[in-house]
Structure formats: C-alpha cells, structure tokens
Amino acid sequence: MDEKAIDYEAVFQGLPGMVALLTPELVYVDANEDFQRLSGRTRDQLVGRYIFDVFPENPNDSTATGMRDVRASMLRVVATGERDTMALQRYDVEDPLRPGEWEERYWSPINAPVFGPDGKVVLVVHRVEEVTELIRLRGGTGGGSRARVLEAELYTRARELQQVNERLRQAHAREREVALALQEAMLPAHRQVRTRRAAVRYRPAVGALNVCGDWYDLVELVGGNRIGVSVGDVVGHGLAAAGVMGQLRSALTATSRVADGPAQALDVLGRYAHVVDGAESATAVTTFIDLDARTIAYSSAGHPPPALVHPDGRVEFLDRATDPPLDARPDPMPRPEAVTAYTSGATLVLYTDGLVERRHEDIDTGLARLADSLVRHRTDDPEPLADAVLLELLPPGGATDDTALVIVRL
Incomplete structure (x- = not known):
C-alpha cells in the first residue's frame, strides 16, 4: 500500500x-x-x-x-x-x-x-x-438548580485534581531519574574480587516509585584469603532510600573489614541503623568467604537466604542464621552466625526480594523458581548466568520492586 x-x-x-x-x-x-x-x-x-x-x-x-x-x-x-x-x-x-x-x-x-x-x-x-x-444555571430553581451547582462543583474539583496529579507525576519522574543516578553512582561497579569471577546486577522497578532501596557490595577482608559479599534492602523509595542505602552500604563495608565475622558486622550495622533516619526495618545479609578453607560464614538480618549451588546441582539455601531486620529490637542482641563448606566450582548467589517475591504467592514458590533456574544454568559463567536468572524470574513487563543480584563463582 x-x-x-x-x-x-x-x-x-x-x-x-x-x-x-x-x-x-x-x-x-x-x-x-x-x-x-x-x-x-x-x-x-x-x-x-x-x-x-x-x-x-x-x-x-x-x-x-x-x-x-x-x-x-x-x-x-x-x-x-x-x-x-x-x-x-x-x-x-x-x-x-x-x-x-x-x-x-x-x-x-x-x-x-x-x-x-x-x-x-x-x-x-x-x-x-x-x-x-x-x-x-438555567431554567428554574430548587432541586434542578442545586443539581447543576453540585455538578459544576464536582467538575471543578475533578479538573483541579487532574492538574495536581499531573504535577505530581512530573515531580515523581524527576525524582526517580535523580535517585537512579545517585544509586548508580553509589553502588560499586562490576569487578573481580581477588581471583574470583563475579557478576552484579541492579534492576529498578518498572512503572513504579519503589526504586533505589536495594544495594550490594563485594569487599576484600583483612587477614587471610577472604572476601565479603553482601546485599541489603532499605524500606522506602526515591532519593531518601538511596541516601539511606548509601550510608548502610558504606558502614557495612567498613565494619566487615575489621569484624570477627558476619554476625558481628551486622550487629554493629544494626546499632548504626538505629541513629539513621529511614533505616528502620532495613534488611541485609552478609557472607564471609574463606577461599583457602573453602567455607562460607553468614548471617542474615531479616533478608532472603543466599543460595549456594554445588557443582553436582544441589542447591543449599543458607538459612540457619536468620534474625530480625536491622534496628528491629529496642535492645540489640548478638546476631546468629552459621558456617557451611563448599567445593571448587560452586556458585554463591545473593539477591533482594524483588527477584523472588510476588504478590499473592508464597515465598517458597519464588525460592523454588530461583533454585530451578540456577541448577539449569549452573555451568554458565557468572555474567550469562546472571542474565539468565533475571530473564527467567523477573516478569516480562518488569517487577514492581527493584532487584539486586550478586553471583560469585567459587
């Protein structure tokens, strides 16, 4: 034509x-x-x-x-x-x-x-x-006139509300852009920790304001051939959440370098969160990996459990050291810590709830979906493995919550 x-x-x-x-x-x-x-x-x-x-x-x-x-x-x-x-x-x-x-x-x-x-x-x-x-107002008084007045008032209020909504939409769009730029600047770029191969991903929520509360970090620890890998999630969104996220991530990075283990690192982070406005109910999980001993020590503050994919295809969720979110207790208590062993070629996966949680669905369903994807792609290098997991687990139109993902080949 x-x-x-x-x-x-x-x-x-x-x-x-x-x-x-x-x-x-x-x-x-x-x-x-x-x-x-x-x-x-x-x-x-x-x-x-x-x-x-x-x-x-x-x-x-x-x-x-x-x-x-x-x-x-x-x-x-x-x-x-x-x-x-x-x-x-x-x-x-x-x-x-x-x-x-x-x-x-x-x-x-x-x-x-x-x-x-x-x-x-x-x-x-x-x-x-x-x-x-x-x-x-035309044609008479009484009920008909009153109805026209009410109709006119409703129309006026609707137009005013439309104007307010349009300005709010524009303001939210600008805040989202600034918050995402701040998030990108504060999160560490893709890198290798010592000789380990790692992939990191951050995916903002699509069509929503629930962005900029998720974070991840990889850090070389003091003493021995050890690395720390962490992820966390701040309640809230936008610039406020991005600012809190940056404070908590930086604090955990510094604490991990000198802490005896992940539990102590989260304990100190929880005390710090108590004085940070907006950090209430934030979650985090951190792992200390000893590359010589081939062990992973871990502790979780209300966060979904990391997944350890063994070379034989067995998936182990590290859920034996789970505690309430940061700043959840009026009087802080020592947090639990657990240790698990791995063999060469295993894969450690840390993530935030946007990857596995769906409305009206039990969390176990999301964890099973994650385990299945990890097993089928376990021989892939971390970069293509991360892409495959996001492709299979995130909804086609994008998730309603942002998502952070860290994959480390051990």
Whole structure:
C-alpha cells in the first residue's frame, strides 16, 4: 500500500474541540475551526495578534483573574517545557456583534509545548474546552438548580485534581531519574574480587516509585584469603532510600573489614541503623568467604537466604542464621552466625526480594523458581548466568520492586 502524505493542516482544522497555536510571545499563529466558531472570532481576527488583545479581561468584573491565570500558565510552559493543565477558568468574552457587551463564559484549558530542533519551545498548543453550559444555571430553581451547582462543583474539583496529579507525576519522574543516578553512582561497579569471577546486577522497578532501596557490595577482608559479599534492602523509595542505602552500604563495608565475622558486622550495622533516619526495618545479609578453607560464614538480618549451588546441582539455601531486620529490637542482641563448606566450582548467589517475591504467592514458590533456574544454568559463567536468572524470574513487563543480584563463582 502506497503511503500518502498526511495533510496536517486539514487534520489540525478537523480536530474536535478548540485548539490554537501561539508563539512564545503569546501571539496567535493558527486556530482550528472549532476554536474560531466557539470563540466567535475569525482566523483573520486571530492570527498575528496578541492573545489578550483579542480576548481582553472583562473591565466590568473587578474580581476577574482569567487573563492573569492564562498568561501565567502559558509562560510557565515556555519556561519549563512542560505541559500545564489549568483549573476551571471563568473568562468572559466580548460579544463580537455587540461591542461593550460581555458574555459570562467558563473554560477548561490545557497548554502544552512544541519543541524546535534545538530543544527550545517554539509554539504553545492552547487547547480549550467550553463548559459554560455545564456551569451556567438555567431554567428554574430548587432541586434542578442545586443539581447543576453540585455538578459544576464536582467538575471543578475533578479538573483541579487532574492538574495536581499531573504535577505530581512530573515531580515523581524527576525524582526517580535523580535517585537512579545517585544509586548508580553509589553502588560499586562490576569487578573481580581477588581471583574470583563475579557478576552484579541492579534492576529498578518498572512503572513504579519503589526504586533505589536495594544495594550490594563485594569487599576484600583483612587477614587471610577472604572476601565479603553482601546485599541489603532499605524500606522506602526515591532519593531518601538511596541516601539511606548509601550510608548502610558504606558502614557495612567498613565494619566487615575489621569484624570477627558476619554476625558481628551486622550487629554493629544494626546499632548504626538505629541513629539513621529511614533505616528502620532495613534488611541485609552478609557472607564471609574463606577461599583457602573453602567455607562460607553468614548471617542474615531479616533478608532472603543466599543460595549456594554445588557443582553436582544441589542447591543449599543458607538459612540457619536468620534474625530480625536491622534496628528491629529496642535492645540489640548478638546476631546468629552459621558456617557451611563448599567445593571448587560452586556458585554463591545473593539477591533482594524483588527477584523472588510476588504478590499473592508464597515465598517458597519464588525460592523454588530461583533454585530451578540456577541448577539449569549452573555451568554458565557468572555474567550469562546472571542474565539468565533475571530473564527467567523477573516478569516480562518488569517487577514492581527493584532487584539486586550478586553471583560469585567459587
């Protein structure tokens, strides 16, 4: 089928509803047929003229604010490059056939930017919905009049709520971008610890704000051929969670270097979390791997258990040293610690709950799904193994919680 050029001028004129284009100086460039018809102005009376020369404020209404509000909205669009949905406006219009006579009119405007090749706003799209008949009280009093008043009030509140929601969405989107950038800057990049092969992954939640609370760390320990591997999860999201995450990760990294074992490291971290706003109920699990003795000492503060995949395909969940989350007890107590052995070629996997937890599903189902994936791909190197696990366990459209994953070949 041959493609034909689209007549965008015809499309613009045929748009349902009132739509006009203005320059950043608020001069009309064009107006569609509905705009001309409902405003009572021809195209010649509009194009090339300043908007408020065509539609000045009603001089007979000392309380009128329509011109000020519309100007502020349009200039805000030009300055920020963001769409602006206005609250319901009363903006009276002079009758073109009877100069000096003003009609009470109500409008619901939305202003949006059009960008040029350099990214600057070159036009403002001014879309207006005429709602005068909805607002104006006609034909009698009593119940019918009251119903119209209530309907008008509900419509006004709905438009105001729409405007608030749009601004919240834009603010949340900006916060998400900043928080993810901060998260990326604070998490350690992919690296090898001593001679061990390791893969790390972080996947933010898709279409949600539950981002930037998950973290991971790999650190070389003091004394002997040992490494520490940890993951954690901060309750909350956005910039606040990213900041708390950075504090806890850095504290655990420093503590692990001098602690006698993972339990002591988490014990000190829990005491530190007590004085960090936003660290309440954060979870973490840390493992100390002795590469010469081929043992893994571990301790968990309310976190899902690490998985140890043995070369023969057996999966061992390290769940014999689990304790409440950080700062969960008013009076801290020593945390439990357990040790397990491994053989050369085993794989240690640490992760956050976004990988295995699903709404309306028991956690054991997610752990079984993880074990199955790890067994089938156990001979893969850590990098492709990490990709395979994420592909098979995360929902196709993305998870509703962020996910951290660390895989170390022992």
